[in-house]
Amino acid sequence: MADQAGSETNHLPLILVHRLPSFDLALTNILQTHFRILDPLHSSQPLDSFLTSHAQSVRALIVYALSPLTADTIRLLPSLEVVVGTSAGVDHIDISECRNRGITVTNAGDAFAEDVADCAVALLIDVLRRVSAGDRYVRSGLWRLRGEYTLGSKLGGKRVGIVGLGRIGSQVAQRLMAFGCIIAYNSRKKKSSVQYPYYAKVCDLATNSDILMVCCSLTSETHHLINKEVMKALGKEGVIVNVGRGGLVDEQELIQLLTREEIGGAGLDVFEEEPDVPGELFALDNVVLSPHKAVLTPESIEAVFQLSLANLKCFFSNEPLRSVVQQE
Amino acid sequence: MDSIGVLMPIHMNSYLEQELQKRFNVFKLWTFPNKTLFLKEHSSSIRAIVGNAAAGADAETIEALPNLEIVSSFSVGIDKVDLNKCREKGIRVTNTPDVLTDDVADLAIGLILAVLRRLCEGDRYVRSGKWKKGDYKLNTKFTGKRVGIIGMGRIGKAVAKRAEAFSCPISYYTRSEKGDLEYKYYPSVVELASNCDILVVACPLIEETRHIINREVIDALGQKGVLINIGRGPHVDEPELVKALVEGRLGGAGLDVYENEPEVPEELFGLENVVLLPHVGSGTVETRTAMADLVINNLEAHFLKKPLLTPVV
Numbered sequence: 001m002a003d004q005a006g007s008e009t010n011h012l013p014l015i016l017v018h019r020l021p022s023f024d025l026a027l028t029n030i031l032q033t034h035f036r037i038l039d040p041l042h043s044s045q046p047l048d049s050f051l052t053s054h055a056q057s058v059r060a061l062i063v064y065a066l067s068p069l070t071a072d073t074i075r076l077l078p079s080l081e082v083v084v085g086t087s088a089g090v091d092h093i094d095i096s097e098c099r100n101r102g103i104t105v106t107n108a109g110d111a112f113a114e115d116v117a118d119c120a121v122a123l124l125i126d127v128l129r130r131v132s133a134g135d136r137y138v139r140s141g142l143w144r145l146r147g148e149y150t151l152g153s154k155l156g157g158k159r160v161g162i163v164g165l166g167r168i169g170s171q172v173a174q175r176l177m178a179f180g181c182i183i184a185y186n187s188r189k190k191k192s193s194v195q196y197p198y199y200a201k202v203c204d205l206a207t208n209s210d211i212l213m214v215c216c217s218l219t220s221e222t223h224h225l226i227n228k229e230v231m232k233a234l235g236k237e238g239v240i241v242n243v244g245r246g247g248l249v250d251e252q253e254l255i256q257l258l259t260r261e262e263i264g265g266a267g268l269d270v271f272e273e274e275p276d277v278p279g280e281l282f283a284l285d286n287v288v289l290s291p292h293k294a295v296l297t298p299e300s301i302e303a304v305f306q307l308s309l310a311n312l313k314c315f316f317s318n319e320p321l322r323s324v325v326q327q328e
Numbered sequence: 329m330d331s332i333g334v335l336m337p338i339h340m341n342s343y344l345e346q347e348l349q350k351r352f353n354v355f356k357l358w359t360f361p362n363k364t365l366f367l368k369e370h371s372s373s374i375r376a377i378v379g380n381a382a383a384g385a386d387a388e389t390i391e392a393l394p395n396l397e398i399v400s401s402f403s404v405g406i407d408k409v410d411l412n413k414c415r416e417k418g419i420r421v422t423n424t425p426d427v428l429t430d431d432v433a434d435l436a437i438g439l440i441l442a443v444l445r446r447l448c449e450g451d452r453y454v455r456s457g458k459w460k461k462g463d464y465k466l467n468t469k470f471t472g473k474r475v476g477i478i479g480m481g482r483i484g485k486a487v488a489k490r491a492e493a494f495s496c497p498i499s500y501y502t503r504s505e506k507g508d509l510e511y512k513y514y515p516s517v518v519e520l521a522s523n524c525d526i527l528v529v530a531c532p533l534i535e536e537t538r539h540i541i542n543r544e545v546i547d548a549l550g551q552k553g554v555l556i557n558i559g560r561g562p563h564v565d566e567p568e569l570v571k572a573l574v575e576g577r578l579g580g581a582g583l584d585v586y587e588n589e590p591e592v593p594e595e596l597f598g599l600e601n602v603v604l605l606p607h608v609g610s611g612t613v614e615t616r617t618a619m620a621d622l623v624i625n626n627l628e629a630h631f632l633k634k635p636l637l638t639p640v641v
Contacts, residue, residue: 022462114469114471114472114495115469115471117471118441118445118469118470118471118494119445121437121441122438122441122442122445122447122470123447125434125435125437125438125441125442126438126441126442126447128612129434129435129438129608129611129612130608131435131438131439131442131447131448131603131605132442132447132448132451134604134605134606134608135442135448135603135604135605136448136452137606138592138597138604138605138606139597139604143590143592143606144590144591144592147339147590148339149606149608149611151608151611151612151613151616152608152611152612152613153612153613153614154430154431154434154612154613154614154615155430155431155434156430156431156434174493175493175494177493178489178490178492178493179430179434179437179490179493180430274459275459275460275462276460277454277459282454282455288447288451289450289451289454289455290447290450290451290454291450291453291454291459293445293446293450293465293467296465296466296467297445297466297467297468297469298466298468298469299469300469301466
C-alpha cells in the first residue's frame with residue numbers, strides 16, 4: 001500500500017482508485033511507484049463521505065476492471081478531469097456524466113483486441129465443431145459406449161457477419177479470412193478503408209449471414225441490438241458469438257430460440273447478469289459458455305497495466321492521452 | 329454395377345452407406361455374426377472394400393478375398409490398409425485427400441485455442457455454477473505464439489496458413505526441407521519441439537513416424553508447451569504423454585486421436601489442461617458428404633475402367 005502521507009512521495013501526483021474489493025492489487029503495485037494512491041477501500045469511512053473529505057482535489061481516477069462508476073460518484077469529485085478505464089468496453093462508466101463535465105475517458109485501446117478476437121474465433125470453432133461437447137462426451141466415457149459422435153458443421157465458406165468492426169471486429173475478420181470465411185459487417189457508419197460488404201441494418205446483415213460475431217460496444221443504442229427479429233433473420237442453422245457485452249443480446253429471446261431449435265447455436269463469453277447465467281443454457285449441447293474471460297491472459301493484463309500507467313503519466317505531463325474514448 | 333460386391337468392415341456414415349447401396353451389392357460386415365462363415369459364403373463376390381481410419385484392409389482380409397480389386401478408403405490416412413500387399417496383388421487403393429484438409433486444419437486451431445484459452449474448463453465452470461463464487465483463472469494468449477508443425481503436406485500447410493492469421497511464427501519438421509516454403513525448417517523433431525510453444529502433429533502414420541512424439545520430444549516441448557495431435561494416435565507414445573501431463577512436465581495437450589480408439593487413458597479425464605475429442609478431424613456434415621462422394625466416384629471410375637480420382641496405389 002502506498003504511503004498516502006509519506007513525505008518522500010508527497011511530490012507525486014494524486015490518483016483515486018475505483019475498484020471492487022475482489023479485484024487484486026497488482027495494478028496498484030505498479031502505479032504506486034509513480035503516484036500517490038487514494039483508495040477508498042483502505043478506509044473504513046463510507047465511500048461518499050470519504051470522497052467528500054479526501055478527494056476534492058483529485059484530478060485523475062482509475063477504474064479497475066468493470067467496477068461501476070456512477071454519475072453520483074462522479075458528482076462528488078469536483079476537480080476530476082480524467083477517468084482512466086482498464087477495459088475495452090466502458091459501459092460501466094457513466095459516459096454522459098463525463099461528457100457533460102468535460103471529463104476525458106480512456107479505455108484499454110488495442111491492449112485486449114487480439115485476445116478478444118482469439119476468444120471469438122475459439123468460441124466459434126467450439127460451437128461449430130462441438131469441441132466442448134466432444135470433450136464432455138469423451139470424458140464421460142460415452143465414446144467408448146456409443147461410438148459415433150454427432151457431426152459438426154464446416155467453418156470454411158461460411159458467411160460471417162461482424163457486428164461492430166472496431167479494433168476487435170477487424171481482428172476477428174482478419175483471422176476468419178484465413179479459414180475461408182466470407183466476411184460482411186455492420187457498424188454505425190460504413191468504413192471507407194475496408195472492402196467487406198457493409199449492411200446498415202443488423203437485420204439485413206443477419207439475413208445474409210450464417211454466423212454473427214457480436215463485437216461492438218454497449219451503449220443505449222446498442223442495448224438488445226441482437227433481438228428476436230435479428231435472430232430469426234439469422235435462421236435455424238445460424239450461430240451467434242458474443243464477446244462484446246451481455247446486454248447486446250436479448251438473452252431471454254436467445255434462450256427461447258435455442259431451446260426451440262430456431263437458432264443453431266451460440267458461443268457466449270458475456271451475459272446480461274454476470275455472474276448469473278440462465279440455467280436453461282446448462283442443458284444445451286449447442287452452446288459454449290465462457291465466464292467473461294476473453295481478456296484474461298497475462299500478456300493482455302500486463303499490456304493494459306502499462307497502457308493505463310502511460311495514460312496517467314501523459315495526463316500529468318500535459319501530453320496527449322493514448323486511448324481516448326470518443327464521446328459523441 | 330449393382331451386382332458388384334462391396335464390403336464395409338464397420339459402420340461409418342449413413343449417407344455413404346445409402347449411396348453405396350443405391351449402386352452396389354453392399355455387405356455390412358458388422359451385421360454378420362460370424363466373420364469366418366461370412367467369408368466362406370461371400371468372399372468370391374467381393375470386389376471392393378470401403379474402409380476408414382478405424383478399419384481398413386489388413387493382409388489377412390486381402391488374402392481372404394480372391395476377387396478384390398480396389399480398397400477405397402473413407403479417410404485420408406491409409407495406415408489401416410496393407411499397401412504392400414495391395415501392390416503385390418495389383419489391388420488399387422484410393423483415399424479422400426483435399427476435401428477434409430480445411431476441417432482438420434480448423435480443428436487443429438480449435439484445439440490450440442481450446443487448450444490455451446481453457447475453453448472446455450470454462451464451459452464446465454459456468455455450467456457447474458461455480459462462477460457465482462467468483463474466482464477466476466488466467467489463461468494463455470494464442471496470438472504470436474510459436475507454432476511448430478510436423479509434416480508439411482496439405483494439412484500442415486493449411487494449419488500454418490491459419491496460424492499465420494494469428495501472427496504466429498511458423499516452423500516445421502519433415503524428412504527433407506521444402507524449398508518452396510518460407511517457414512523455418514528444423515532437421516529433427518526434438519529441435520523443432522525445443523523452439524516452439526505449440527507442436528502440431530500433421531504427418532501421415534508410417535513406420536518411421538510411429539511414436540514420433542516420444543519422451544525426449546515431450547521434454548523438449550516442456551512445461552509450457554502444448555501438443556496437438558490431429559494425425560493418428562500411434563504418432564504419440566501415449567503412456568509417456570500421459571505421464572508427462574500428470575507429472576506437469578508438459579503444459580497441455582489437445583487430442584483428437586488415440587492409440588487404441590475409442591479407448592482414452594482415464595488418467596486424462598481429471599486433467600484441466602487437456603482437451604479430448606472423439607476423432608472428429610473431418611467430422612462435419614459437409615465434409616463427410618464430400619468424402620462419401622469421392623469414395624463412390626473412385627469406385628465408379630474403377631469399375632467403368634476410367635482413371636481413379638485420388639489413387640494411392
